[in-house]
Amino acid sequence: MRDAHYDVTVIGAGPAGIAAAIGAREAGAGRVLLVDRDHRLGGILNQCVHAGFGAVCFDAELTGPEYAERWVSRLLSSDVETALHTSVVDARRGGRLTLSSAERGVRGIETGAVVLAMGCRERTRGGAVIPGSRPAGIFSAGTAQRLINVDGLMVGREVVVVGSGDVGLIMARRCVLEGARVHAVIERLPWPGGCSRNVAQCLDDFGIPLHLGHTVTSISGLYRVDGVSFGPVHGGGEKRIDCDTVLFSIGLVPEIELARLLEVPLDPVTGGPFIDSGGQTLQAGVFACGNLVQPYDLVDLVSRDAERVGAGAAAFARDPGAARGRIPLQPGRGIRSLTPQFLDAGGAAGASLCCRVDRRYRRARFVLRDGDRIATAVEREYVVPAEMVTLGIDELLRGAHRPGRFTLEVEGEEMESAPAAGASDGAVRCIVCPASCLLRVDGSAGALKVRGARCSKGIAYAEQEYRDPRRLFTSTAVLLGGDTPRVPVRSLRPIARGDWKKAMEVVATLRVRAPVSCGQVLVDGFVEPGNTLVAAQSAARFPS
Ligand SMILES: Cc1cc2nc3c(=O)[nH]c(=O)nc-3n(C[C@H](O)[C@H](O)[C@H](O)COP(=O)(O)OP(=O)(O)OC[C@H]3O[C@@H](n4cnc5c(N)ncnc54)[C@H](O)[C@@H]3O)c2cc1C
Ligand code: SF4
Numbered sequence: 047m048r049d050a051h052y053d054v055t056v057i058g059a060g061p062a063g064i065a066a067a068i069g070a071r072e073a074g075a076g077r078v079l080l081v082d083r084d085h086r087l088g089g090i091l092n093q094c095v096h097a098g099f100g101a102v103c104f105d106a107e108l109t110g111p112e113y114a115e116r117w118v119s120r121l122l123s124s125d126v127e128t129a130l131h132t133s134v135v136d137a138r139r140g141g142r143l144t145l146s147s148a149e150r151g152v153r154g155i156e157t158g159a160v161v162l163a164m165g166c167r168e169r170t171r172g173g174a175v176i177p178g179s180r181p182a183g184i185f186s187a188g189t190a191q192r193l194i195n196v197d198g199l200m201v202g203r204e205v206v207v208v209g210s211g212d213v214g215l216i217m218a219r220r221c222v223l224e225g226a227r228v229h230a231v232i233e234r235l236p237w238p239g240g241c242s243r244n245v246a247q248c249l250d251d252f253g254i255p256l257h258l259g260h261t262v263t264s265i266s267g268l269y270r271v272d273g274v275s276f277g278p279v280h281g282g283g284e285k286r287i288d289c290d291t292v293l294f295s296i297g298l299v300p301e302i303e304l305a306r307l308l309e310v311p312l313d314p315v316t317g318g319p320f321i322d323s324g325g326q327t328l329q330a331g332v333f334a335c336g337n338l339v340q341p342y343d344l345v346d347l348v349s350r351d352a353e354r355v356g357a358g359a360a361a362f363a364r365d366p367g368a369a370r371g372r373i374p375l376q377p378g379r380g381i382r383s384l385t386p387q388f389l390d391a392g393g394a395a396g397a398s399l400c401c402r403v404d405r406r407y408r409r410a411r412f413v414l415r416d417g418d419r420i421a422t423a424v425e426r427e428y429v430v431p432a433e434m435v436t437l438g439i440d441e442l443l444r445g446a447h448r449p450g451r452f453t454l455e456v457e458g459e460e461m462e463s464a465p466a467a468g469a470s471d472g473a474v475r476c477i478v479c480p481a482s483c484l485l486r487v488d489g490s491a492g493a494l495k496v497r498g499a500r501c502s503k504g505i506a507y508a509e510q511e512y513r514d515p516r517r518l519f520t521s522t523a524v525l526l527g528g529d530t531p532r533v534p535v536r537s538l539r540p541i542a543r544g545d546w547k548k549a550m551e552v553v554a555t556l557r558v559r560a561p562v563s564c565g566q567v568l569v570d571g572f573v574e575p576g577n578t579l580v581a582a583q584s585a586a587r588f589p590s
Contacts (some may be wrong), residue, residue: 060089062336
């Protein structure tokens with residue numbers, strides 16, 4: 047039985063879903079429902095206890111849970127209805143959804159528009175077709191992240207990471223912080239799969255070797271993994287590493303089961319739905335945003351785009367008949383993936399085009415072709431496949447004629463190898479923002495001279511890195527009386543880079559009693575006078 051009608055229903059309460067629900071409500075949708083199968087809001091951010099979120103939305107360096115809390119507090123004051131611990135198990139065209147939860151059983155609802163924000167999941171070892179037996183000790187990096195950061199369960203002691211995507215890089219560092227030895231990260235491609243700033247702060251900081259252009263040839267072990275053999279992709283020079291744990295970080299695939307049920311056409315390149323610049327799929331009234339569309343590097347961009355998509359869904363619910371034309375936008379030379387795949391002929395106010403290039407280019411020039419004619423060109427100093435490029439659609443369309451179809455291409459000097467990461471030979475990889483500029487610091491003439499920075503933040507970072515390298519410290523501590531066994535924690539200010547062992551010793555003995563609120567001071571004088579360790583997520587007492 048259908049027991050409720052909503053104007054907009056958003057499926058998935060990660061950062062995309064939260065922002066879409068807020069966007070829909072603020073754009074005037076009457077009843078907005080936000081559904082998630084998890085028992086809490088925030089999606090993947092709840093397990094991302096590292097820092098690196100919020101630079102765009104809040105001009106701050108936040109951890110994943112802190113970023114989520116800021117958006118959740120906005121959501122809670124917005125009159126959006128939430129259904130947590132509830133899965134959407136069926137979805138049909140015309141706005142008919144079936145929800146299932148332990149508390150309310152199975153129920154049907156109707157909705158004027160639906161926003162799909164179910165994120166993505168990791169490719170498994172099967173996807174990499176690696177031979178060998180199937181012993182215990184093999185995890186996807188995201189599963190290991192959840193086990194360590196949310197459940198407080200360490201996955202192993204002698205670790206090898208396969209694939210250098212961001213999740214793998216972050217987990218390599220996390221395992222070291224938790225006392226494991228990470229022997230290597232093995233990457234098939236000649237360049238890292240994750241952002242350069244993660245290579246710098248997760249591998250270089252901890253001396254973890256990255257083997258580019260290498261692949262795993264077999265995993266051995268009877269009951270538990272006991273070793274990994276690997277060698278260059280072109281053959282020869284095979285080596286073996288003894289280990290008890292292998293983490294796979296070999297890519298993300300969109301959660302598209304519900305999109306299939308809704309008969310939403312999917313892009314074979316991204317794996318997600320085709321969308322227009324308003325986030326509408328090719329199925330009227332079905333919208334999509336966030337990692338479901340294509341995996342984003344920066345959560346801030348997820349939130350920004352999703353808020354706009356939610357507003358579009360509200361407009362559709364109000365006036366489903368107001369159909370507009372769509373202009374196809376297709377990837378051309380050098381572009382591996384591109385979203386949106388269509389421009390809304392009525393305008394794309396504020397929308398961005400997100401793309402990934404197929405190789406590394408210096409002095410890249412993105413060219414929008416309008417038939418045979420160049421409509422616009424936008425330049426970037428360098429672009430790499432691991433980092434999503436976002437281009438303002440309004441800026442790109444300036445001077446375009448609005449023909450039958452646009453093509454985006456990239457041209458530039460191809461870079462053979464990855465620019466050196468980390469500090470070596472006076473070189474410092476700036477980790478302040480994803481541009482990851484390579485800075486050269488020269489202190490030979492007394493005053494420091496920094497070259498290669500695109501902004502003053504980079505100069506300040508290079509000077510600090512040269513004199514006294516510091517990192518924000520993040521981890522989790524034991525939580526007593528809460529609904530999860532661990533609570534994320536962080537140093538209020540960065541600590542000296544070499545002090546992480548001291549910091550982990552303090553955290554290992556810490557017992558935090560629920561309730562605790564985000565930002566609450568847990569340890570005064572943490573590692574050094576004047577610094578503090580604070581909770582990076584609120585936790586209620588359980589049972590309340
Ligand atoms: C390990 C890792 C590290 C990252 N590090 C950074 C970083 O340092 N800085 C940064 O800015 N970004 C980072 N990102 C990227 C950023 O976190 C993601 O782009 C963003 O979280 C994606 O949000 P989302 O809402 O699309 O997906 P998710 O956060 O995955 O949310 C999807 C939600 O949908 C729910 N769901 C799925 N199916 C159903 C269903 N059928 N019914 C009900 N609910 C359902 C899931 O439970 C989940 O809560 C990182 C991502 C990962 C994975
Ligand atoms: S120098 Fe500026 S633009 Fe370049 S990575 Fe650093 S903060 Fe970003």
